[in-house]
Amino acid sequence: MDFNIIPVELGLSQSWEKHADGLWLAVPDLDVEKVVAWMIAHQARFVTITARPAAGRECRMEYHWDIEGQLLTFVTQTHEGSIASISALCPAADWVEREVHDYFAVDFLGRKNILPLMLRPNDRPGVFSPDEGKKS
Amino acid sequence: MSYRIPIGPYHPALEEPYKIDLVCEGETILETELKVGFNFRGIEYLAEQRNYIQDITLLERICGICSNVHTLSFCRAVETLAGITPPDRAQYIRVVIAELERLHSHLLWAGIAAELIGFQTMFMTCFALREKVMDLLEATSGNRVNYAMNCIGGVNRDISDPEGILNGVNALEKEIVRIVIPIFTTDRTVQARCAGVGLMTKEQALAWGAVGPTARASGLAQDIRKAAPYAAYDRLDFSVPVDSTGDVRARLVVRALEIVESCRLLRQALRDLPGGAWRGPGFMEVPAGEAASRIEAPRGEVFYHVTSDGSEIPHRVRVRTPTFANMPTVCLMLKNATLADAPLIQASIDPCYSCTDR
Numbered sequence: 001m002d003f004n005i006i007p008v009e010l011g012l013s014q015s016w017e018k019h020a021d022g023l024w025l026a027v028p029d030l031d032v033e034k035v036v037a038w039m040i041a042h043q044a045r046f047v048t049i050t051a052r053p054a055a056g057r058e059c060r061m062e063y064h065w066d067i068e069g070q071l072l073t074f075v076t077q078t079h080e081g082s083i084a085s086i087s088a089l090c091p092a093a094d095w096v097e098r099e100v101h102d103y104f105a106v107d108f109l110g111r112k113n114i115l116p117l118m119l120r121p122n123d124r125p126g127v128f129s130p131d132e133g134k135k136s
Numbered sequence: 137m138s139y140r141i142p143i144g145p146y147h148p149a150l151e152e153p154y155k156i157d158l159v160c161e162g163e164t165i166l167e168t169e170l171k172v173g174f175n176f177r178g179i180e181y182l183a184e185q186r187n188y189i190q191d192i193t194l195l196e197r198i199c200g201i202c203s204n205v206h207t208l209s210f211c212r213a214v215e216t217l218a219g220i221t222p223p224d225r226a227q228y229i230r231v232v233i234a235e236l237e238r239l240h241s242h243l244l245w246a247g248i249a250a251e252l253i254g255f256q257t258m259f260m261t262c263f264a265l266r267e268k269v270m271d272l273l274e275a276t277s278g279n280r281v282n283y284a285m286n287c288i289g290g291v292n293r294d295i296s297d298p299e300g301i302l303n304g305v306n307a308l309e310k311e312i313v314r315i316v317i318p319i320f321t322t323d324r325t326v327q328a329r330c331a332g333v334g335l336m337t338k339e340q341a342l343a344w345g346a347v348g349p350t351a352r353a354s355g356l357a358q359d360i361r362k363a364a365p366y367a368a369y370d371r372l373d374f375s376v377p378v379d380s381t382g383d384v385r386a387r388l389v390v391r392a393l394e395i396v397e398s399c400r401l402l403r404q405a406l407r408d409l410p411g412g413a414w415r416g417p418g419f420m421e422v423p424a425g426e427a428a429s430r431i432e433a434p435r436g437e438v439f440y441h442v443t444s445d446g447s448e449i450p451h452r453v454r455v456r457t458p459t460f461a462n463m464p465t466v467c468l469m470l471k472n473a474t475l476a477d478a479p480l481i482q483a484s485i486d487p488c489y490s491c492t493d494r
Contacts, residue, residue: 019427020216020427021213021216021427021428021429021430022428040343043342045342045345045356045358046345047345047430047437047439047456048439048454048456048461050441050452050454052443052451052452062441064428064439064441066358066363068363069358069360069362069363069364070364071364071428071430073428090343090345091343091344091345091464092343092344092345092461092464093345094464095460095463095464096456103180103181116173117172117173118172118173118176118493119173119176120173127178127181128178128180128181
């Protein structure tokens with residue numbers, strides 16, 4: 001597959017950066033649902049999401065996919081601690097979103113609910129957030 | 137009238153804690169709800185409080201079965217960040233340890249599956265064979281569980297007697313081919329118990345992100361060793377068994393054939409073991425940046441992502457284990473299955489909750 005067609009077909013002006021581990025595409029205001037729809041239509045396999053704390057309550061979000069053994073990573077960020085959920089389109093993302101919510105309290109917009117995965121029902125989400133130690 | 141059967145978090149089918157609630161109509165399972173996290177240890181967070189060397193020890197303890205793949209994935213990610221290429225001999229030794237680990241993991245699973253099928257003698261045979269693999273791992277690394285073989289830039293120990301391990305692998309393969317493979321691939325009791333049970337289609341496997349033997353038994357021909365080779369896999373000849381049936385029997389067959397392929401890989405890696413150093417000069421620093429690493433663990437793809445801010449402590453360590461990806465598919469497999477098949481179906485993905493919960 002010519003991976004360069006992906007940003008073009010998604011209407012993005014950015015292009016892939018080649019890293020030793022795969023191809024990376026950073027788009028601050030990425031439409032993650034549009035990406036998921038494209039990836040599913042092209043038989044891509046969802047790998048996982050890596051969330052990492054950024055400034056304030058924001059998180060840098062990396063969506064990792066696999067097509068034909070090539071690791072493709074879309075990098076974007078939350079806005080006011082939120083980002084659109086992809087679990088309705090991509091069931092493989094359900095547990096991952098719940099886990100990211102547990103760790104960094106990211107809100108996934110559009111989910112019916114976000115039950116804790118690693119935490120218990122009354123635990124406060126965001127246990128890996130940098131400020132978590134200051135709250136207790 | 138439907139009724140709910142709560143199983144777990146502590147129950148006799150597995151020695152690890154998780155909870156599974158089955159909503160049944162008569163003997164038929166209508167819905168399944170899974171709960172994990174009973175072993176949650178916050179290992180990703182802990183790895184961000186320790187330096188790179190300490191992290192190898194920590195991450196090896198994510199799992200008692202596939203401990204090696206965690207250190208290998210982490211070391212590979214750090215090597216990518218630091219621009220280190222381990223020597224050839226280390227790459228081959230990494231394959232030897234990884235395939236011995238796959239052998240003992242698959243044999244352990246085969247034993248558990250045999251027990252759940254009701255084939256007690258096969259359970260004992262598989263565990264006896266697995267013990268021989270553990271002996272080989274102990275002879276190689278000095279350890280039975282956490283081998284401590286990987287370091288950043290290579291391996292911690294050489295293999296001084298490849299011929300001895302090769303003889304052990306050959307003897308083991310003879311027994312496996314004589315006993316295990318025929319029973320798991322052709323035995324009528326196994327067929328009757330497993331064929332058509334716990335179905336998952338190829339489309340479902342892809343949509344739910346299944347990995348490893350679980351995905352390959354639904355016709356998804358994905359194996360990181362082939363698709364994105366690491367260590368010395370690109371220099372070795374092996375096949376990736378795939379079965380499109382998508383039932384418990386297919387998961388048995390795929391793993392059984394993978395055992396044979398592991399023996400094939402071990403023979404080549406031990407025969408072709410190059411001379412020279414088995415570790416590099418060590419690393420001085422990890423520059424700022426980020427790198428991902430993927431390994432084909434016995435249960436499927438392990439994904440690591442390490443972010444460095446240039447200090448001696450990683451800024452972020454992300455770990456996605458194969459059972460984390462595979463476990464939700466159990467809900468699909470259990471839908472409309474009979475209650476009596478539930479233990480075998482959930483075990484057919486070879487779940488590891490220690491890995492999942494991290």
